Amino acid sequence: AFNTPLGGIVFAVEELAKTHINYFKTALFTAVIIAGLMAQTLAGSYLYLGYPKTSDVGLSIMFPVILVAGISGVLASKLSVLMLKINAWTKTLKNDRQQIAFLIASALVIASLAYFVNREILGSGKEIMERTLFTADKHEDWYVPIFRMIGPALSFTSGGAGGIFAPALSAGASIGSVVSGWIHLSPNETNVVILGGMVAFLTGITRAPFTSAIIVLEMTDRHSLIFHLMLAGMVSSLISVMVSKKSLYDLLKNSYLDEIRNNHS
Known part of the structure; x- marks a missing residue:
């Protein structure tokens, strides 16, 4: 939604750190990365807000x-x-x-x-x-x-x-x-x-x-x-x-x- 793929990855890491990460870390990280790449490909590399001073x-x-x-x-x-x-x-x-x-x-x-x-x-x-x-x-x-x-x-x-x-x-x-x-x-x-x-x-x-x-x-x-x-x-x-x-x-x-x-x- 915000075109922030790195934020999505870190959120997955922080949430998985609360549970057993080894069971599904690869699948989840892959899904997040694919979602980020698709957003960047379809919407372009834009900033959700811009450049505040x-x-x-x-x-x-x-x-x-x-x-x-x-x-x-x-x-x-x-x-x-x-x-x-x-x-x-x-x-x-x-x-x-x-x-x-x-x-x-x-x-x-x-x-x-x-x-x-x-x-x-x-x-x-x-x-x-x-x-x-x-x-x-x-x-x-x-x-x-x-x-x-x-x-x-x-x-x-x-x-x-x-x-x-x-x-x-x-x-x-x-x-x-x-x-x-x-x-x-x-x-x-x-x-x-x-x-x-x-x-x-x-x-x-x-x-x-x-x-x-x-x-x-x-x-x-x-x-x-x-x-x-x-x-x-x-x-x-x-x-x-x-x-x-x-x-x-x-x-x-x-x-x-x-x-x-x-x-x-």
Whole structure:
């Protein structure tokens, strides 16, 4: 989706490191590499976001990066817990009528927030990332990160189409944008903090800091920020464990396995 084949490989490595990698490492790595090559062949070597300006940024930017990483890690873990609670609650709905009612209610909430408050709750959030990174309009309102979490939470749990990676990146970008405005950073410093927020929020969801950092690096070609982004990922990974010890995908996997066992018992 992001034309980041290296990120896909690293994600496979980080996920397989949690289990018995020897059983299926060759098949999985081959599949990831083929997928990356096909994406590069069909879509070309493009950047998902582009080249944000990050020059002339001093080491003092590390402190805002750490701050945003901590906030993003906490909020991402809270979002994971919320999504799992909603998902568990939806399983208590006894018939199709109740499930349809929940779906309609979720759609109405999202549509109402988009119409009456801010349209940026809709979609993957790529517009937020592009606007804050590449225009002079770099600072979001304080409530945008909250809405960027509400939208994916309701969409994901109600069965709507869409993934979690892009919404997580845009939520992190909006957090970095808000905090940068509060502490009055320069445009280039703001870009660094926004990228750090993207890495941190995705890490809070996946608990895969290396994957998150490499995905953002491949999206933006900002290899000079490797330390900044890795720092954001590591801080988020450490902080998010305090809220929830396992990633969203681990908890969903356990939930699905329990459901399968219950159906067969």
